[in-house]
Amino acid sequence: MSTPILVLFRRDLRLEDNPALAEAARQKRPVIPLYIWAPDEEAPWAPGAASRWWLHHSLTALSESLERAGSRLILRSGSSEEELRKLLKSTKADTIYWNRLYDPALIRRDSRIKSALRADGYTVKSFNGALLNEPWEIQNKSGNPFQVFTPFWKACLAKTDPAESLPAPRKLGAPAKWPASDGLKTWKLLPTIDWDTGFYEAWTPGERGGRKALDRFTDEAMASYHGDRDIPGVHGTSRLSPHLHFGEIGPRQVWHAVQEATASQRVKGMVKGAETYLREVGWREFAHHLLFHFPHTPEKPLRGEFSDFPWRTDTKGLKAWQKGLTGYPLVDAGMRELWHTGWMHNRVRMVVASFLVKDLLIPWQEGAKWFWDTLVDADLANNTLGWQWTAGCGADAAPFFRIFNPVLQGEKFDPKGDYVRKWVPELKDVPDKLIHKPWASGVNLKGRYPAPVIDHAMARDRALEALSQTKKI
DNA sequence: TGAAATGTTGGGGCG
């Protein structure tokens, strides 16, 4: 009997369009699907609490799909290299496949393992399962990475369309004897106190859940995506981000599903919606490429002049922001949606981020850390790009002087207060017209909802003053 | 993928 192939799953928790798995299946050799829990190797960006919740359920789903294909998912924890070596030995495997990751610490780890095992005579091959284009494949005319989104995306679109999705292997060869596996529960990925009830209502982790979300989006939301995506009270976005982060669905599958929907559903708005949505997938690509080329950006601003920006230390302000008790309804609604569901609407992410960075003058890294722990879609590339974009210190970033007014943003994108009332029920008696400035409504909220922690007009002037000082230095 | 300040225009009230 031929020797088995180890297929190492990481953030590619799917059977369909999984290049590493497809290549293993093609060879008609026994396949040993494997997941190694090694959070220390991702430090300081090991999965946060919300991500661990998702991972637990996604691994459960993956294990079940593998069983339907006559296989299993072997779970191990500890050092990746040690566990791989143990398994190579005990299973007599000589080959390992995986799909590439792009976080700086993981690139270092994976290259080290790859060269060490190859030096010992093993076959180690990695594949692209996570991106439409590899970061080194897209560059500007002078051979450098793009730092502005629009030309980056144009260069991507000029390339040939992404390859067709690979079908899920229907049957996987099993080894004569399965190696030992950890019990998933022993990893204690789920919270011990039950703050996660809202998560179960909001999400179905796993490949099937991802496919369902994609189908719902192309069939029900894409035609009106261009306008609806900015309205947090409407289910107008795809909500695919956690599925994409864990690789329960890949960008090639999304690309083709969007193209097929556009071709088959001749509805008004479909083409515009498709174009706008794929642009967002493009931002995800852009974020990954930037992280690859500028690996210091999770910690440090891309633009050096921001390294001495006069940030404040404001423990009380940070706490109020985290708890959704700033007194600005849209900000608080967003932060509570995040806490209850592990997700926040993108329009609101921009508003809460602007509030933390510009109104409170708290370093964007503090916001990035909180999002990292609380988001089910926490992704180092996207999180880094998003926060540096808001702070104005990143690639193609919003200028620092572009300061969101939380009241105006609310009036513009949540005019009736549907979203705010859902997450801030204390405000139910405030009339629509004043829902975003309840302090002016005359409704007595004493002891129920806080007054604004800071006056926005004053905060805006202060932020602009801080910026002018930075420029002088 | 802003907001506020400042500038311009034009309609209408009114002496």
Next chain:
DNA sequence: ACGCCCCAACATTTC
């Protein structure tokens, strides 16, 4: 009828 002022509506500039 005419000039003047007010101010909304819109455009441009600035942060």
